């Protein structure tokens with residue numbers, strides 16, 4: 001059974017897409033800690049990020065860098081924070097979170113409620129820079 005993220009990659013489940021290449025995919029987190037909170041995933045379906053082979057793992061970081069720089073151009077922030085949790089979805093992913101302070105990357109914070117229109121516009125804006 002494919003993971004929810006594989007179903008997003010295949011287009012079976014909709015997402016607010018940011019970027020894609022042959023091996024990686026990025027889309028907005030639907031429960032964002034901050035405006036522009038994005039997930040970067042490998043297309044290869046592996047649960048634990050540190051089970052990825054070195055090539056896939058390092059390529060994922062390079063892809064995440066490109067996405068982070070695009071987010072920075074669209075969302076006012078001091079920098080983009082990066083986190084790996086992976087306790088909810090068993091498909092390796094990196095969280096990219098725009099930060100004004102360290103508190104913005106506290107995963108116990110209440111999540112933002114953004115409208116579909118806001119998410120859509122934000123994704124398009126970031127995608128245009130990626």
Ligand code: AMP
Nearest residue numbers: 004015028029030031085086087088089
């Ligand atoms: P974790 O596995 O603990 O890193 O958390 C999984 C993250 O994936 C959470 O921040 C969720 O909000 C996010 N998430 C789960 N389902 C979706 C989805 N369909 N689209 C976008 N983000 C999702």
